[in-house]
Amino acid sequence: EPEVTQTPSHQVTQMGQEVILRCVPISNHLYFYWYRQILGQKVEFLVSFYNNEISEKSEIFDDQFSVERPDGSNFTLKIRSTKLEDSAMYFCASSLGAGLQPQHFGDGTRLSIL
Amino acid sequence: QKEVEQDPGPLSVPEGAIVSLNCTYSNSAFQYFMWYRQYSRKGPELLMYTYSSGNKEDGRFTAQVDKSSKYISLFIRDSQPSDSATYLCAMRPNFGNEKLTFGTGTRLTIIP
Numbered sequence: 001e002p003e004v005t006q007t008p009s010h011q012v013t014q015m016g017q018e019v020i021l022r023c024v025p026i027s028n029h030l031y032f033y034w035y036r037q038i039l040g041q042k043v044e045f046l047v048s049f050y051n052n053e054i055s056e057k058s059e060i061f062d063d064q065f066s067v068e069r070p071d072g073s074n075f076t077l078k079i080r081s082t083k084l085e086d087s088a089m090y091f092c093a094s095s096l097g098a099g100l101q102p103q104h105f106g107d108g109t110r111l112s113i114l
Numbered sequence: 115q116k117e118v119e120q121d122p123g124p125l126s127v128p129e130g131a132i133v134s135l136n137c138t139y140s141n142s143a144f145q146y147f148m149w150y151r152q153y154s155r156k157g158p159e160l161l162m163y164t165y166s167s168g169n170k171e172d173g174r175f176t177a178q179v180d181k182s183s184k185y186i187s188l189f190i191r192d193s194q195p196s197d198s199a200t201y202l203c204a205m206r207p208n209f210g211n212e213k214l215t216f217g218t219g220t221r222l223t224i225i226p
Contacts, residue, residue: 004157031212043158043202043216056213091157098212100165102148105157 002026004106006092012112013082021077021109023092032075033093033103034067036060043091049075050098079111087113115140120203120217128225133190137203137217140184144205144215147179149188152200152219161201162188193224 005024013019025032034046047057049067066078075094079086089110093103120137127133135149146165150158162177164170170177176189186205190197203217 006157033212033214035214042218043204043214045213045215048212056211058213095212099208100146100163102160102163103212103214104160105150107155107157 004092004094004104006090006106006109008109009107010110010112012114015084015113016081019079019082019111021079021090021092021111023075023077023106024073025075025092025094026096026104027073029094029096029104031055031095031098031101031103032067032069033095034077035091035093035105036088037091037108038088046077046090082111082113084113087111117141118203118205118215118217121220122218124221124223126223126225127193129193129195131193131224133188133193133197133222133224135188135190135201135203135220135222137186137205138184139186139205139215141205141207141215142181142184143207145208146206147177147186148204148214149175149177150202150204152202154199158202158204195224195226198223 007022032049037043047061048055064080089108091108093105095101095103118139149162152158167181174191178187200219200221202219204214
């Protein structure tokens with residue numbers, strides 16, 4: 001069964017450094033998402049991406065965050081200058097379309113900021 | 115009031131029992147309702163996906179939505195140890211808004 005894959009599974013970064021989290025969505029999907037889950041808290045929406053542009057973003061997704069689909073298969077989340085509070089699990093998701101099409105999640109990247 | 119509320123548990127039941135998991139919500143705009151299962155160190159795995167009010171059954175799983183009460187449920191029949199996981203409810207408004215709002219998750223353990 002097709003799945004969303006994320007790399008790396010664990011990323012350790014010094015505070016203030018840039019980090020790029022990578023995702024390969026399911027191949028025929030058109031909508032892409034990033035969510036995060038701080039330890040012990042609920043999964044929170046960050047951003048949705050469709051047709052090569054951001055379609056929606058949360059208040060968490062400030063100027064330090066950016067997303068990109070650099071080619072036909074990858075979808076990335078960049079955090080420009082990481083803070084301690086960015087430590088979390090970051091999940092990528094994709095869906096075939098909008099409306100009745102569900103979102104399928106990857107297994108996440110655990111980001112640890114030191 | 116939180117947008118989506120879910121009892122975090124933990125909930126322990128014996129193998130073979132019927133499990134009932136629930137979420138309440140406050141946003142009447144929510145139209146799409148999902149249940150995800152999350153094993154330790156894994157991503158959310160979609161279990162059930164329903165639109166508006168009513169019931170949906172898939173094998174041992176039944177999802178119920180009561181929009182008038184702003185209440186959704188997931189029932190697991192003949193529970194198995196492999197059902198031990200955290201169960202997340204998620205929901206979103208209608209077409210054009212793709213953001214999922216999650217509950218905190220209920221940690222479920224099935225005791226053999």
